[in-house]
Structure formats: C-alpha cells, structure tokens
Amino acid sequence: MQKVDYIIVGLGLAGVAFTRVLEQNNKTFVVFEDQSRQSSIVAGGMYNPVILKRFTPVWDAEAQLNVALPFYKELEEFLGATYDYPIDTYRLFTSIEEQNNWFAKSDHPFLSKYLVPKIIVKSFKGIEAKFGYGKVLHTGRIDTKKLLNDYKLYLKRKDCLQETSFNYDLIEQLEEEIKYKSIKADRVVFCEGFGIHKNPFFNYLPMNEVKGELITIHAPELEIDFVLKSSVFIMPLCDGLFKVGATFNWKDKTSIPTTEGRTELVDKLDKLIKVPYKIVEHVAGIRPTVKDRRPLVGTHPANAKIAILNGLGTRGVMIAPRVAVELFNHLEKGEQLRTEITIARFS
Numbered sequence: 396m397q398k399v400d401y402i403i404v405g406l407g408l409a410g411v412a413f414t415r416v417l418e419q420n421n422k423t424f425v426v427f428e429d430q431s432r433q434s435s436i437v438a439g440g441m442y443n444p445v446i447l448k449r450f451t452p453v454w455d456a457e458a459q460l461n462v463a464l465p466f467y468k469e470l471e472e473f474l475g476a477t478y479d480y481p482i483d484t485y486r487l488f489t490s491i492e493e494q495n496n497w498f499a500k501s502d503h504p505f506l507s508k509y510l511v512p513k514i515i516v517k518s519f520k521g522i523e524a525k526f527g528y529g530k531v532l533h534t535g536r537i538d539t540k541k542l543l544n545d546y547k548l549y550l551k552r553k554d555c556l557q558e559t560s561f562n563y564d565l566i567e568q569l570e571e572e573i574k575y576k577s578i579k580a581d582r583v584v585f586c587e588g589f590g591i592h593k594n595p596f597f598n599y600l601p602m603n604e605v606k607g608e609l610i611t612i613h614a615p616e617l618e619i620d621f622v623l624k625s626s627v628f629i630m631p632l633c634d635g636l637f638k639v640g641a642t643f644n645w646k647d648k649t650s651i652p653t654t655e656g657r658t659e660l661v662d663k664l665d666k667l668i669k670v671p672y673k674i675v676e677h678v679a680g681i682r683p684t685v686k687d688r689r690p691l692v693g694t695h696p697a698n699a700k701i702a703i704l705n706g707l708g709t710r711g712v713m714i715a716p717r718v719a720v721e722l723f724n725h726l727e728k729g730e731q732l733r734t735e736i737t738i739a740r741f742s
C-alpha cells in the first residue's frame with residue numbers, strides 16, 4: 396500500500412497549480428490524468444486584466460497577477476524553459492464613442508496602469524483601422540501546452556503520475572484517510588475541469604460550461620508584434636503563425652472542432668485582415684465556467700478530506716495559481732476561503 400498526503404485528479408492548469416504548491420510545501424502526492432479534457436492545452440493562454448468589450452477591470456485581476464506571474468516565472472526556472480511571453484494588446488476601435496470611452500476609462504485608478512491614454516494611428520499592412528487602436532500594457536501569453544507537457548513529463552520521471560482515469564466508484568472513505576485502490580491519502584483534490592460532471596461528489600455544483608474553438612493561421616505578410624483584439628483576437632506566435640479565437644458556444648458539450656466554429660472565425664478574420672493566410676490548426680475545448688463566473692474552491696460539505704479546485708472559466712491562466720494557494724492554506728492552515736470562491740455559497 397502506497398501512502399501519500401494527496402491524490403490529485405486532473406492535470407490541467409488547476410491541477411498543475413495545486414500540485415506545484417504541494418511540492419513547494421514538501422507534500423507527497425499522486426496525480427491521475429486521463430487526457431479526457433483539453434481546455435488548458437488548447438487555450439489561447441492570454442492574461443489581460445482588462446475586459447476589452449467595455450474597458451472594465453477583470454474581477455480580482457491585480458491580486459491574481461501578483462501570484463500568477465511569479466508562479467510561471469518560478470516554473471520556468473524550475474523546468475528550465477520559457478512559458479511566459481509578455482506582449483502588449485491593441486484594441487481596435489470601431490467608433491468615436493469607443494475612443495471617448497477609452498479616454499474616460501484610462502483615468503480610472505486601476506485601469507490607468509494598463510490603458511495608454513492616447514489613440515494609436517499607426518498603420519499596419521493588411522489591417523483597416525479607421526478609428527485607430529488603444530494600447531493595453533502588461534498583458535501576455537502563457538504557452539500552456541508546453542508548460543503542461545513539460546510538467547507532465549517531470550511528474551512522470553518522478554513517478555508521481557498515473558496516466559489513467561480516476562474511478563470515483565473505487566474511492567473508500569476511511570475514518571482517518573482516503574483509500575483508492577492501493578493508495579492511501581490524507582486528501583483527494585479534484586481538478587477535472589468540465590470532467591466534474593461525472594464526479595458524484597461535486598456534480599451538484601452549477602457549471603455553465605462553454606465550448607471554445609480556436610484556429611492557428613500562417614500569415615507571413617501580417618506584421619503585428621502585439622495581440623490584436625477586435626471581434627476575435629489575433630495573437631502572434633512565431634514564424635508567421637498566429638492564433639485566432641475564440642468562439643463561445645453554450646449548447647455543444649463536445650471538444651470536437653466544428654465547421655460552424657471554423658466558419659465563424661474565418662468570417663470575422665476576413666473582415667479584420669486583408670492579407671493571405673492558411674489555416675494550419677483548428678482546436679476546441681470546454682471552458683469550466685460557473686453560473687456566477689467565480690471559481691469553485693473548497694471541501695465537500697459531508698467530507699473535509701475531499702476537495703475541489705475548478706470553475707476557472709475563461710481565465711484559468713490568471714486565476715489558477717492564486718486559488719491553488721488559497722485552497723492549500725485552507726486545507727493545511729485552516730484559513731477561511733473568500734466567500735466569492737468557496738463552494739459553500741452553493742449549499
């Protein structure tokens with residue numbers, strides 16, 4: 396019988412963040428990952444503290460970035476690779492009203508750190524921008540696919556990863572600890588993203604998951620070194636490659652890329668850029684979004700040994716590291732969870 400402090404189910408952004416916190420605190424663990432979901436792998440990976448539809452702050456943005464950016468930096472040093480690519484974001488204006496709104500919002504005490512209070516009128520080949528752009532500072536992209544692959548390999552080498560489905564029926568709740576097959580653990584933390592709907596302990600929580608599709612294009616004539624945000628975002632990668640996304644579909648619960656999703660992205664892209672491009676990849680995933688748009692953190696109402704870290708929605712990159720630390724401090728130090736994030740709000 397193997398004895399560990401924790402069993403973790405799911406190795407997306409939530410699972411990586413929590414597992415890394417465990418490692419930093421010298422806790423032992425086994426991670427289960429069955430590749431049934433890929434939200435974190437297909438994600439655009441962007442972090443941006445401003446909602447660019449209405450020019451308003453993202454909930455909890457500053458506190459999240461204060462934990463997230465050092466977290467990714469530490470992982471870069473630990474795994475010897477680059478995951479964080481800081482890059483400015485340009486919001487394409489469509490009217491004078493938007494320009495005026497931008498100026499008004501750039502005076503806001505929080506937003507003034509991010510919104511540059513001027514209109515950028517520079518022209519970029521293939522993009523029509525009659526009303527110019529607004530520049531957002533301190534935004535960037537995390538290469539989530541590489542980060543997850545590298546961390547998974549590392550856990551594999553450390554012999555802490557079981558690449559198989561966690562079977563909920565086989566969990567035995569003992570007085571002192573949890574038993575799962577030949578493993579005894581003090582606690583189980585579920586980080587399954589949309590996989591939560593199969594979890595008998597937590598599938599009562601009100602998810603309102605939303606499918607997203609994203610394409611990668613090769614557009615060698617497109618010369619932008621910033622993320623362009625309009626009806627879609629266009630994010631430079633390298634060698635003339637750009638990610639373009641993303642769609643929002645509340646009905647389709649599959650992770651299969653669709654013709655409708657691709658057509659929607661191509662239609663929007665064609666209105667935005669006038670240079671030739673080729674689609675080289677098309678991916679889809681389900682964002683684990685909650686009805687009230689806040690994360691799901693805490694322990695099961697009837698068993699404090701069973702915990703959850705989920706509900707990262709559309710912003711897993713920014714949210715995951717902060718809520719992982721909060722869950723750890725709750726479980727290990729008895730710190731109270733914020734009312735906005737605790738699952739007790741649904742009991």
Ligand SMILES: Cc1cc2nc3c(=O)[nH]c(=O)nc-3n(C[C@H](O)[C@H](O)[C@H](O)COP(=O)(O)OP(=O)(O)OC[C@H]3O[C@@H](n4cnc5c(N)ncnc54)[C@H](O)[C@@H]3O)c2cc1C
Nearest residue numbers: 405407408409431432435439440441561588590607711712
């Ligand atoms: C198209 C798209 C674009 C996005 N763009 C961005 C973006 O630019 N910036 C941003 O911050 N966020 C973005 N997101 C959202 C982000 O991807 C999510 O917030 C985040 O990935 C959620 O992470 P997670 O770990 O909770 O879930 P997941 O990534 O779904 O991870 C859950 C893991 O659990 C595993 N699992 C499930 N059940 C079991 C089981 N029974 N046994 C073993 N393993 C199991 C799954 O295989 C999976 O690996 C995007 C999402 C999509 C779909």
